[in-house]
Amino acid sequence: MSQHSLLAFLTGHIHGDWRDRVRQMAENKDLTITFKGPCEDHELSDDIGTQIRGVSQSDVGVDYFPRLKDDLGGRVNNLRTGIWIAKSDLLIAFFDEDHKNYRQWNTSSDIAEANRHGIPVIVVHKPGLRHPLKELDGRANVVVDSLEQAVEVLAYVCGD
Secondary structure (H helix, E strand, C coil): CCCCCEEEEEECCCCCCHHHHHHHHHHHCCCCEEEECCCCCHHHHHHHHHHHHCCCHHHHCCCCHHHHHHHHHHHHHHHHHHHHHHHCCEEEEECCHHHCCCCCHHHHHHHHHHHHHCCCEEEECCHHHCCCCHHHHCCCCEEECCHHHHHHHHHHHHCC
């Protein structure tokens, strides 16, 4: 089977192994896809801005440091995400109903960023999230119920 190489950005929470599962399923189907996404090391993702700038809590105070840390880290993470989404051929947005305690604002923002660049979007969520995500589903090219179905879409797109 002739296949085309794609660069796919995987957006969704950074907890758990869902990205590893997608990579493995794609590999099992011999798909030539490079996957990118946000930094999957949560601690590094949170700390990257203050690490790069060399700013510590003792520099700015205990009350201000959490805001500064979030601002600096968020800016570096947004830069990474923006660059990779713009270079991507496709974005897969995973809304994990099993991790309801993680607000997925970034995932929604990444869909908008992909739309801004004309990057096709696959949204993945179980039927229980259909109503709350109906506007985001409307911004997707394809909506599926599972990561397995998303990989089936990739296999179809990459196949002959």
